[in-house]
Amino acid sequence: MSLIAVLALDGVPGHQLTTPGLVFAAAARHHPWVNYDLRICTAPGFERTGGPAAFRIETSWGLEGLEDADTVLLPGCASFRDAPPPAVANALRTAAARGCRIGAIDTGTFVLAATGLLDGRAAATSRRHAAELARLYPRIEVDPDGSVVSHGPFHTAAGVLGGLDLCLRLVTIDHGEAVVIETERQAFLQLHSPADGSVGNVSPSAIIPSDGNLEEAIRWMEANLQHPLTLTQIAGHASLGPRTLTRRFRTETGLSPLQYLLRARIQLAQRLLERTDDPIERIAARTGLGTPANLRHHFHRYTGTTPGIYRNAFRSLAAALTWAERDQAEQL
Template structure:
């Protein structure tokens, strides 16, 4: 189990408080071998989240909750321009000294910067505050784009969307790209694959922890997803018979090799719909699904919606979240 300690300071934006639980729990819920424990740790002086609708929380953990954590996350807070309390700075320095991974979200980078731990390193913060961070902490190389930045054990990102991206980046480091793709689906749109029918759909099913024996062939399948791969071609990459390969795949992934390949293609289609303006014809070709009609057919069976509706819904959601972050920055 990986322990994630979220350091909560007074005036933390509500969405930054809830994001780690949403993302890490989504990863664990849909992948039986993934195990995260998210611990909310209130710093001295914490009273409530920030406006416009502040709320209080109760947690049994204070700064002592950071002890033993594998990762400490530092979200933003209302008083990010102020020097953190000595106990907070000491707790963060102690976590760094024992080799803990530390992530800062939005204006939480200011809190981490005040400890001196980011001196001589690259970091990111909310886009509205990049110049201010660079002015207050000239020994830090501030990324003006606000993208997720990693420098040694320290990770930092912009606000609400950056917080999601940072958590996803940590999951990628822990468990790889295939886990994070499905986690992102769930975190953003809460789309659930339908149950498998007798024809053999690509729905997610329970699987045993992987022993790594299929890692090489899975990487090869993902790298060649645009090609019309057959079961025999996949088996040739493993020196296994098709029946033995199918048993191995079902044991480790809950899917047959071709079902796994189809799921990989749909997940790639989702990512292309989210991140590019590629037309459906190009996405069908890049994912190996061939034709727009074939893409629409399998996409609907897997997600319950069409590629066009999926793209519109995803972009509407991210636009709303970005607007919320912009509004929060204006209040600060």
């Protein structure tokens, strides 16, 4: 269990307060071995989030919620240019002194900088405030273009989507690239889930089993998805008979070996649709699904949509979520 405390100061942007829950919940929900506990803590003087569409929150946690946290996240706030309340600065210094990981998002970097914890370190904030951060805190090496800057136990993020990027960076550190790829997909899809369910997704197949033979077999399967793979071949790679392999596979993953193989292929298809311009014919070959018709059949069965609709919807969503970042850059 990794305990993450999000410290809200008055005027925190609402999306920066809710994004950690979105990301860490997606990581835990889709990967059974990932276990995060998230708590929202309010600083002295907190009243509500910032605009637009400010809202109030109720939580039983104040600064004491940081005392046993493994990670503290510090979103931005309205009064970031002012010195933080002494109790806040002391709580952050205490957390750092016991080895807690601390992340700051956007103007939250100013609050962390005011504690002196970033002196002599590299850090990032929003581009429009980077020069100001460098002027106010000359002992910090401000990265004007940094998305996420990590220096020791401190991680700072810039941009409209900085909170999302920072949380994904922490998931990568904790659980690796395979987990964060699926978490990123699920987080993006949750940010905009059409009422008709036209953008579907498949539950992850990347369940790491405790059985060493099965783990080795799974990694071999995932490295050879483009090739025709039979149950006998998989069993041989695990040094098990087909019946024994199937029984252990179901016990460890809840799936048969061939069901697991198909889901892994669909997940690879999703990644290729999201991140490449490969035509459907090439994706079918790279995933081992053979023909475009076979790809479309299995993709629709597991996601409820077609490869073409999935690609267009995912890219439209990504563009919608990043338009503000581009607009901000053009104004600077």
